[in-house]
Amino acid sequence: MCVSCWPATLSTATLSLPSLLAGGAAAVPCPGSLHFTIALDDKIPAELEKLKNMEVFKDLLAAFKTLKPHFDRFNGTVSMDKQVKQIETDFIKTINDYIGDSTGFLTMLQNLHNITELKLVDDAIGALRKYRGVSIESFDPVATEIKDVRSKIKDFKEKIGEMKDTGNPEAKMLVQESDVSKDSENIGSATRVFSKIKSLLESDGIVIVDSLAKPIIENFLNSGQLDPTEQKKLQQLLQLDGELDKLSTTLKTLQLSPVIAATDANLSSFSPVYNLAGKINGLQSDFYGMAGSVDKLAQGNQELLKVKKQLELLNAIGLDFTKHHEAITGTQKSLETMDLFFASFAKKINPPPPQTSPSGPLKNEAVLEEELDSENSMSVTG
Structure with missing residues (x-):
C-alpha cells in the first residue's frame, strides 16, 4: 500500500516495503516482501508526510532499494x-x-x-x-693481552711445580710454615684503597663539569622534560666537582701525616696508615649512571661528551672507599701474622751460625761424652 493512499476508514493497515520502495499503491503485499502492520488514526497522514521528508527515512529507502533484488530471491523459496x-x-x-x-x-x-x-x-x-658493527680487528689488543697472560700463567705453573719438588729445601721449609693466604688476601683488599687514592691524586685538578658544559646541563634541568631519576643524577653531577675538591684536600693532608713517616721494615708498622685510610669514606656517587644520563642528553654535543669521559674515568678509579673498610679493620692482625711468617721463613733459609767458645768452637755433645769416657778408662787402667 502506498504511503500517500491510506484509507481513512481503516483502523489498521499493512505497509508493504516493495510499495514504499516503488512509490506505488499496491494494496496487497507481494509474496516474500517485507511488511509490517501499524495502527491508524487521524494523525497518521501528517506523521507519514513528516517521515517521508526526514533524511534518515530517505537513507533507509535508498538502502532498501539496493537490497530489493536480494529480497526478491527469497520469494516463497527460502526461510x-x-x-x-x-x-x-x-x-x-x-x-x-x-x-x-x-x-x-x-x-x-x-x-x-x-x-x-x-x-x-x-x-x-x-x-x-649491539656488536654487529664491531670489526674483528678491534679485538686484536685483547687477543694479544690474553696470549701474554697465558704465557705468564704457564711460567707461574712451572715455578709452582719446581717448588713442589721434594728435592727443593726452600719448598719444604715453605710448606712447613703456617697458611697466610687469607691474611694476604685481606691486606691486598685493604691496599686497593691506596691505589685508588694514588690514581685520584695523580689526576689532581680534574674538572668534571667545566664552565661550558654547566649551562647546558642547567638548561636541561630547568626544562622540566626530565624524569625524577635523571633529574636527580644531573643535580648530583653539578655538585660533584666541589665534592672532589674536598676529597682531594683530605687525601693530601693524609700524605703529610707523621704516621706515614714512622713506618719501617716491619709490615705491622703500616697498620696506623691503614687505620687513617679507614676513616675516609670517599665518594659513593653513581658515576656510571651519571655518564649514562649525560650520554642520553649529549646528542653529539662535544662538551657533554667530555663530561661523560671524565665520569667514566672516575668510575674506573673507584672512589667508594667504604667497600674496603671491613678489610682494613682486620689489617693489623694480618700484618703481624705476615711479619711472623717472613721472620720464621728467613730464619730457616739462613740459620744463625753455631756459637763459639773463647778457645775455639764448641765441641759436639757426643764428642765430649766420648772423650770423657776415654779419660775415665785410662785412669782406671793406670
Missing part, C-alpha cells in the same frame, strides 16, 4: 529462520574446529615456554645487534 539457523550451525562448527585445531598449537607454545634457554634469546639478539 529466513532456516538461513539464520544454518549460519548459527556453521558458525558453531567453525568455532569448534578452531578450538580443536588450536590445541596442538597451544601445546607447542607451552613446550617452548618451558625451555629455559629461550629466555636468553632476547639478550642474545640484543647483543648481536
Whole structure:
C-alpha cells in the first residue's frame, strides 16, 4: 500500500516495503516482501508526510532499494529462520574446529615456554645487534693481552711445580710454615684503597663539569622534560666537582701525616696508615649512571661528551672507599701474622751460625761424652 493512499476508514493497515520502495499503491503485499502492520488514526497522514521528508527515512529507502533484488530471491523459496539457523550451525562448527585445531598449537607454545634457554634469546639478539658493527680487528689488543697472560700463567705453573719438588729445601721449609693466604688476601683488599687514592691524586685538578658544559646541563634541568631519576643524577653531577675538591684536600693532608713517616721494615708498622685510610669514606656517587644520563642528553654535543669521559674515568678509579673498610679493620692482625711468617721463613733459609767458645768452637755433645769416657778408662787402667 502506498504511503500517500491510506484509507481513512481503516483502523489498521499493512505497509508493504516493495510499495514504499516503488512509490506505488499496491494494496496487497507481494509474496516474500517485507511488511509490517501499524495502527491508524487521524494523525497518521501528517506523521507519514513528516517521515517521508526526514533524511534518515530517505537513507533507509535508498538502502532498501539496493537490497530489493536480494529480497526478491527469497520469494516463497527460502526461510529466513532456516538461513539464520544454518549460519548459527556453521558458525558453531567453525568455532569448534578452531578450538580443536588450536590445541596442538597451544601445546607447542607451552613446550617452548618451558625451555629455559629461550629466555636468553632476547639478550642474545640484543647483543648481536649491539656488536654487529664491531670489526674483528678491534679485538686484536685483547687477543694479544690474553696470549701474554697465558704465557705468564704457564711460567707461574712451572715455578709452582719446581717448588713442589721434594728435592727443593726452600719448598719444604715453605710448606712447613703456617697458611697466610687469607691474611694476604685481606691486606691486598685493604691496599686497593691506596691505589685508588694514588690514581685520584695523580689526576689532581680534574674538572668534571667545566664552565661550558654547566649551562647546558642547567638548561636541561630547568626544562622540566626530565624524569625524577635523571633529574636527580644531573643535580648530583653539578655538585660533584666541589665534592672532589674536598676529597682531594683530605687525601693530601693524609700524605703529610707523621704516621706515614714512622713506618719501617716491619709490615705491622703500616697498620696506623691503614687505620687513617679507614676513616675516609670517599665518594659513593653513581658515576656510571651519571655518564649514562649525560650520554642520553649529549646528542653529539662535544662538551657533554667530555663530561661523560671524565665520569667514566672516575668510575674506573673507584672512589667508594667504604667497600674496603671491613678489610682494613682486620689489617693489623694480618700484618703481624705476615711479619711472623717472613721472620720464621728467613730464619730457616739462613740459620744463625753455631756459637763459639773463647778457645775455639764448641765441641759436639757426643764428642765430649766420648772423650770423657776415654779419660775415665785410662785412669782406671793406670
